[in-house]
Amino acid sequence: MTTSTEENYLKAIYNLNVDRDGKELGTNELAGHLGVSPATVSSMLKKLKEKAFVSYEKYGAISLLQEGEAIAHAVIRKHRLWETFLVEKMDFTWDEIHEVAEQLEHIKSKKLVDQLDKLLGYPKFDPHGDPIPTANGEIRGMHKTTLDQELAGKQLKVVGVKNDSPTFLQHITQLGLVINSEILLKSRLEFDGSLDVEIEGKDQMISQKVAENVYVSNII
Amino acid sequence: MTTSTEENYLKAIYNLNVDRDGKELGTNELAGHLGVSPATVSSMLKKLKEKAFVSYEKYGAISLLQEGEAIAHAVIRKHRLWETFLVEKMDFTWDEIHEVAEQLEHIKSKKLVDQLDKLLGYPKFDPHGDPIPTANGEIRGMHKTTLDQELAGKQLKVVGVKNDSPTFLQHITQLGLVINSEILLKSRLEFDGSLDVEIEGKDQMISQKVAENVYVSNII
DNA sequence: ATTTAAAGTTAGATAAACAAAACTTTTTAT
């Protein structure tokens, strides 16, 4: 049986290895992400390696082995199903769900997860636009482009966010940026990379930092 | 913030102090109930006393102080609401819910509990017939008589069970003994205290041990 | 009333998860 802590390490390793172009994951970065010291990560990696959950050599890159990835998928599946449940059935807003889902994702009951999935109508995406892994651990395709990478003049749709923090989510909700919002990217300022956009008809300026954390797709 | 372990101790102390006529609760009994050694209970009590959750002196009786009782009530409320949720919304049977509820009862989110209560229509009893404490920690009245204490000839209704274990619940479900089942207590055998009963029309023998764990009320 | 049994406590140890400080390896910059 895996502990909650182990599950959190595996999930973090998974998340940090997605969405990066070959850059290696090290103990410092993982420690920062988990809010623990690099020393703690070093010793935990020894344990996770013994259990054959991760691939790791001293001073080397950290990545998941098959079994570790399966556990990460299962935890992420639970996290995203619970987030969906909280929004759909419990009247939570998308900035309130992460913290509670961090707790609920560690509940151990296969039946509960299956029933949750059924109750929600087998959703494919969670309230942040992230895909929900299937019961077999398959993930149906991830996001690609963030708003900051798009060209001026494009008509876009918000399909997800890269950041789950309440403050970020509250900020963009204020701007009108929620899942399925339509955006016209009018122009980009050379000065600081901020963007002049039209969101659901309203004119707005958004910082590059915000744009980097919003996933979009083209409107055909 | 209280840990899950502390909450489990407070809940156990609460449960063991209900349903007993003045008999004092000691470390051995508590240890047995929690599945830990008496030594562990001794040291944990020191901590719970420091936090002013329990009243306790060396070699003396264990009981809850106001704050400890409030926490116990809150945990029991969550436990029973989750059990109700699992049966009402997730198609669990009453013998499957205890184990999962033991995990869910420690989730920390006021909003989640309130919404759960609302979603379920503010239930007064859980699937085992136990009363659900209100948000202010009030419990609306407990069970009184178990089936083994009733007189022969009486027409009774099952209102609850004293034991949550899967094996017990599966056994009595087999007998037809579920919440609201109607029972006619026909006679009691002097030999071993077992009972001759008619359950929903069917004739059955049930052991004294079983009868001690079924709460009943008179049908008026 | 004394012995024995039951109940309870204390002391010493362990495992999990963490941190600080000291040390080592790798990478970067000049």
Place this chain on the structure above:
DNA sequence: ATAAAAAGTTTTGTTTATCTAACTTTAAAT
């Protein structure tokens, strides 16, 4: 190519929750 910086590891130590073994107190039995 070497020094400095960054990244990573090891050692030592802490906290929480647990155990076993040894000891003490209280209750029961003769």
